Amino acid sequence: QQQVKQSPQSLIVQKGGISIINCAYENTAFDYFPWYQQFPGKGPALLIAIRPDVSEKKEGRFTISFNKSAKQFSLHIMDSQPGDSATYFCAASRDSMEYGNKLVFGAGTILRVKS
C-alpha cells in the first residue's frame, strides 16, 4: 500500500514537444502529490505539487493532472526544452503528524529532450 508506480522509465522528446510522465498510487490515504526534478550531481528539486481536491494544476510549462478515482496522476511538460533533460520523480505523502514528512517516491523517469 506504500508503492508509487511511475512510467515510462525513460523518454525522448523533440524540442517543442510535450513530455508526459505517469504515476499510480495504491494508498488512498495519500493527499499530497509532488513532482521533483533532479539533475546529475544535485538533489531533487520540487517542481510542482497537487492535492486531491483539484484535478489539475498548472505552473508555467508544467501541469499536473490528477484522477482521484483511478488513483493516477501525471506530469505534462509543454514546449519541452533541452534544459528540461533531467530525471523526474513523482512522490506521495500524507498530511498527518503521525506520518510526518515522509515521501514515497516513484522509480523515476529519465527525460531527454532532443534539440
Next chain:
Amino acid sequence: KAGVTQTPRYLIKTRGQQVTLSCSPISGHRSVSWYQQTPGQGLQFLFEYFSETQRNKGNFPGRFSGRQFSNSRSEMNVSTLELGDSALYLCASSLRGQGPYGYTFGSGTRLTVV
C-alpha cells in the same frame, strides 16, 4: 538564503568500517529527513527528525542510525558498512513538522564502499 548543506560530498570507505554524514538544514527549518538513492531501489526514506526526536523510520537495518542536534543539524551513521550501502545519501529539510511541504534537498553525499 543558504540551502541544505551536506558534508562531505564524496566518501570512500572500506567494508566493515563505519561512516558519519552531516546535514545542515536551511536556517529555521526544524525537520530533517534522510533518503538513500540507488539505481536499483530508487529513493528510499531512511528516517526523519523533528525537534531532536526521531519521528519516523524507514525499513532499514539497525546499522543505520541518526540524530538531530538542538540547532537542527543532523547526522546519520552507518556502522559495519556493506558493499550494498554504496549510494547517494540525501538530506531534506522543511519548516513544518507536518507534511513535506517546502521540502528542500541537499546535493547529497556520495558514499562508495569498497
